[in-house]
Amino acid sequence: MRLVPDLVPALTSSVLDALKRANLFTVNQFLFCGDAQVVADTELPITTVVLLREQLLQLDAYRIQVRSARSSLAREEKHSVSTGVHTIDDLLGGRGLPAGKITQLFGRSSTGKTQVCLTAAASAACEGHQVVIFDSNSSYAAERLRDIIEHKADASHQAVDVKSACERIRVVAVRDPWQLIDGLHHLLSMLSPPSSSLSSSLSSSQPPLLPSPAALHHSASSTSTLIVIDSIGNTFSPYISSTANGHALLASVGDILRRIMQTTHAACLVTNYLVHSGAHPDGKPALGSAWERTPFINIKVARADPSSLLTTLEVLPACPSRIEAQVGVGFSAQVGLGPTGVVDLST
Amino acid sequence: MSRKPVSACRLTAGQTHKLARCGYETVGDLEYVTVAELSKELEIGEEEAAQILRQIKDDSSSGVESSTVFSGLRREEQLHSLSTLTRDFDELLGGGIEPRKLTEFCGAPGAGKTQLAMQLSVNCQLPHAFGGLAGQVVYIDTEGSFMADRFKEIAEHTRSELQPRASRRRKKQAALPSVEEMLEGVHVFRVHNYIEQIAVLNALPAFQIDHPQVKLVVIDSIAFHFRADFHDMGLRTRLLNGAAQQLLSLATQHNIVVLITNQMTTTIKDGTATLIPALGETWAHACTTRVVLAFDGDTRSASLFKSPSLPEGSIHYSVTAGGVRSVRGAAGPSSQTPSSSSTSSTAATAAAAATTAKRRHEHS
Numbered sequence: 101m102r103l104v105p106d107l108v109p110a111l112t113s114s115v116l117d118a119l120k121r122a123n124l125f126t127v128n129q130f131l132f133c134g135d136a137q138v139v140a141d142t143e144l145p146i147t148t149v150v151l152l153r154e155q156l157l158q159l160d161a162y163r164i165q166v167r168s169a170r171s172s173l174a175r176e177e178k179h180s181v182s183t184g185v186h187t188i189d190d191l192l193g194g195r196g197l198p199a200g201k202i203t204q205l206f207g208r209s210s211t212g213k214t215q216v217c218l219t220a221a222a223s224a225a226c227e228g229h230q231v232v233i234f235d236s237n238s239s240y241a242a243e244r245l246r247d248i249i250e251h252k253a254d255a256s257h258q259a260v261d262v263k264s265a266c267e268r269i270r271v272v273a274v275r276d277p278w279q280l281i282d283g284l285h286h287l288l289s290m291l292s293p294p295s296s297s298l299s300s301s302l303s304s305s306q307p308p309l310l311p312s313p314a315a316l317h318h319s320a321s322s323t324s325t326l327i328v329i330d331s332i333g334n335t336f337s338p339y340i341s342s343t344a345n346g347h348a349l350l351a352s353v354g355d356i357l358r359r360i361m362q363t364t365h366a367a368c369l370v371t372n373y374l375v376h377s378g379a380h381p382d383g384k385p386a387l388g389s390a391w392e393r394t395p396f397i398n399i400k401v402a403r404a405d406p407s408s409l410l411t412t413l414e415v416l417p418a419c420p421s422r423i424e425a426q427v428g429v430g431f432s433a434q435v436g437l438g439p440t441g442v443v444d445l446s447t
Numbered sequence: 448m449s450r451k452p453v454s455a456c457r458l459t460a461g462q463t464h465k466l467a468r469c470g471y472e473t474v475g476d477l478e479y480v481t482v483a484e485l486s487k488e489l490e491i492g493e494e495e496a497a498q499i500l501r502q503i504k505d506d507s508s509s510g511v512e513s514s515t516v517f518s519g520l521r522r523e524e525q526l527h528s529l530s531t532l533t534r535d536f537d538e539l540l541g542g543g544i545e546p547r548k549l550t551e552f553c554g555a556p557g558a559g560k561t562q563l564a565m566q567l568s569v570n571c572q573l574p575h576a577f578g579g580l581a582g583q584v585v586y587i588d589t590e591g592s593f594m595a596d597r598f599k600e601i602a603e604h605t606r607s608e609l610q611p612r613a614s615r616r617r618k619k620q621a622a623l624p625s626v627e628e629m630l631e632g633v634h635v636f637r638v639h640n641y642i643e644q645i646a647v648l649n650a651l652p653a654f655q656i657d658h659p660q661v662k663l664v665v666i667d668s669i670a671f672h673f674r675a676d677f678h679d680m681g682l683r684t685r686l687l688n689g690a691a692q693q694l695l696s697l698a699t700q701h702n703i704v705v706l707i708t709n710q711m712t713t714t715i716k717d718g719t720a721t722l723i724p725a726l727g728e729t730w731a732h733a734c735t736t737r738v739v740l741a742f743d744g745d746t747r748s749a750s751l752f753k754s755p756s757l758p759e760g761s762i763h764y765s766v767t768a769g770g771v772r773s774v775r776g777a778a779g780p781s782s783q784t785p786s787s788s789s790t791s792s793t794a795a796t797a798a799a800a801a802t803t804a805k806r807r808h809e810h811s
Contacts, residue, residue: 101472101473101476102470102471102472102476125469125470129470208728208731209728209731209732209737210731210737210752210753214755218755225516236692237549237695237733237735237755238695238698238699238735239735239755240755241523241545241755241756242517242518242519242520242522242523243523243756245516246516246520249516263517266516266517267516267517268515270514270515271513271514271516271519272512272513273513273695273696273699275692275696277455278455278456278506281451281455282506283513285450288450333732334688334691334692335692337684337688338684338685338686338688338689338692339685340685341681345460348454349455352455355452356450356451359450373728373729373732375728386729407759438758439758
C-alpha cells in the first residue's frame with residue numbers, strides 16, 4: 101500500500117513530502133525501516149514517526165491476524181465442499197475438498213480430471229454453494245452441467261431447485277494468464293467484505309462474476325464457494341520459458357488464490373497436466389517450482405486404457421516435507437466415469 | 448481498492464520496475480494518479496505515463512467472458528452443430544461438430560483426415576436445414592493436400608444427393624448453394640513453414656472481422672511443420688498451446704467451429720509399437736474433443752478418444768467418390784459402393800441431422 105494523504109491522521113502532507121524525499125513511498129518501506137533510520141533520513145521529530153507507525157499498524161491490512169487452531173479447524177470442517185463422490189471425499193479425509201486449501205488433480209489427457217470437476221461443481225451447486233469455473237478449453241458445456249445437476253438433484257435427500265442450482269455456477273472463459281488473474285481479482289473483490297469494494301469503479305463495466313456481494317454475505321455463514329481452474333497447465337504452458345514472464349504470473353495466481361482462501365470460505369480445485377523427468381519417472385504435475393508448492397493436496401488421475409470406464413485417483417503429498425495426517429496420503433481409489441459424471445463404483 | 452499487482456498487468460519489465468521503485472505495487476495504488484503526477488514521479492514522458500495508465504485501465508476493464516449455466520443453456524440452444532452428413536458420425540459426436548470448441552481428428556496418412564476436412568468444408572456452406580452452418584470456410588493447408596478439383600467433386604456429389612430434398616422444400620432458406628458458390632466460399636491459406644502458420648493464425652481475428660460469414664476454420668494439419676526438423680520442444684509446446692488458446696478465443700467470440708487434423712506417431716511401450724496422436728502429451732490437453740481415424744480391415748473407423756461431454760465410442764465410415772459417407776450395417780465390401788446407393792442415405796441423414804443436433808447427451 102502506498103503512503104497517500106489522509107491514509108492515517110498522522111500522515112500530513114508535510115510528513116508525506118519528507119518521507120518521499122527519503123524515498124519512502126509505501127507503508128511496507130516505512131515499516132521496514134527502524135524509527136531511528138527514518139528520523140535520520142527525514143529529519144522528522146521522533147514523536148511524529150512513532151505516532152505514524154502506531155497508526156499505520158492499526159490499518160486493517162497491517163493488523164496481525166490471530167486465529168486459534170480450534171477455530172481454523174472448525175472453519176475448515178464447516179466449509180469443506182463435497183466432491184459429490186463418496187469415494188473421493190473419503191480419500192480427502194471424509195469431508196471433501198478442504199476450505200482454504202488448493203486441491204490439484206493432475207494426469208494425462210482424457211483420464212477424467214474434467215469429469216471430477218464437473219461432478220464436484222454440479223454437486224456443490226446442488227448443496228447451495230457458489231461455483232466459479234475458470235475454463236481454458238471450452239470443456240464446460242451448460243447442457244452437460246445441467247444433466248449432472250439434474251441427476252444429483254434426483255439422488256439428493258433434500259429438494260433441490262435445478263434452476264437456481266444452474267444459476268449458482270458461473271463459467272469464465274480463460275484464454276491467457278492475464279484473464280485468469282483479472283478474473284481471480286474480480287472474484288476477490290466480490291467476495292471481500294463490502295468495505296473494501298472501492299475497486300468497482302475500475303471494473304464496473306464487467307459482468308458480475310457472482311450474483312451480488314450482498315447475496316453472498318447473507319448466505320456466507322452456511323455456504324462456501326468452490327473455485328475450479330481447469331486447466332492451469334493449458335493457460336500457462338505458452339508462457340513458461342526463460343524469456344516469457346510465466347513464472348512471475350504463476351506466482352501471482354498462487355498469491356491471489358491464497359488471499360481468496362484467507363478472506364473467504366472457498367475451496368479450490370485445479371487441474372494440471374503431467375510431465376515426466378529423470379527424477380520423476382512416474383510423472384509429476386507440470387509448471388515447475390513456481391507452482392509446485394501452491395497446491396495443498398495433489399491427486400494423480402490415471403486410467404488403464406481409453407476403453408475402460410474406470411479411473412484411479414491417488415493422493416500424493418503436495419511436497420515431501422508436508423504430510424497431512426487427515427488426508428490419506430499414498431491412498432488410492434477407483435471411481436467410474438459415465439453420463440452422470442464421476443460415480444462411486446458400488447452404486 | 449484493487450490489490451492486483453502491477454506486475455500482473457501487460458506492461459514492459461522496465462515500466463513495472465519504474466513503478467515499483469516509486470512504490471506503485473498494485474493497480475489500486477494508481478487509481479487516483481494523474482498523467483502529470485506519474486510522469487513527474489517516474490521521470491518518464493507524459494506519453495508513456497498516459498500509456499501505462501491506459502494499459503492498466505484496459506487490463507482491468509476488458510473483462511472476462513462469464514456466464515451462468517442457466518444463461519449458457521439458452522446460448523447453446525441457439526447454436527448449430529456442423530453435421531458430417533453421416534448419421535453414425537454425427538451420433539458419435541453428439542449431433543455434429545460443436546462450435547466454440549477445438550475438435551481434433553488424428554490419423555495416419557490415408558486415414559481420411561483431409562477427405563473429412565473437405566467434406567465438412569462443403570457441409571459448412573449448406574443451409575441449417577441440411578445440417579450446415581450457412582457460412583464460409585477458412586482452410587489452412589500446411590501439407591499441400593487441399594485439392595480444389597477433389598473439393599469440387601465432393602461439392603457436386605453432395606449437392607446432387609441433397610437436391611431432391613431441397614426441391615421439395617420451397618422455402619428460400621433451404622436453397623442449396625451452387626458449386627461455384629461453394630468453391631468461392633473456401634478461403635485457402637497455403638502455409639509452407641511454422642512461421643507462416645503462426646503468422647496466419649495471428650492474422651485470423653482481423654480476417655474474421657472482414658469476413659464475418661466464416662463459420663469454420665480448418666487446419667490441415669497442425670503437426671506437419673512441427674515434426675520434421677523441429678528440435679526445441681519447449682518452443683514447440685509454447686507455440687502450439689498458444690495457438691490453441693488463440694483459436695479457442697476466436698471460436699468462442701464468433702461461435703465458430705474449429706477443426707484441426709493431426710498426424711500419428713509410433714510409441715514403443717512394453718516392447719510393442721502403438722500408434723498415438725502426434726505432438727505429445729501437452730498438446731493432447733489443448734483440444735476440447737479428439738477423434739482418432741483409422742483403417743479397420745476394409746472400412747475406416749472413427750473413435751472418440753476425448754470429450755468432456757460425450758461417452759467414448761467407435762463407428763465405421765467410408766470415403767467414396769462423393770466424399771465421406773456412412774457404412775450400412777457392419778464392415779463389408781458394400782462400403783465401397785459408389786454414390787448411387789449412398790444418395791438416399793445421405794439425404795436421409797441430412798434430414799436427421801437437424802433433429803439429432805438437439806438430442807445430444809441422450810446416451811446411456
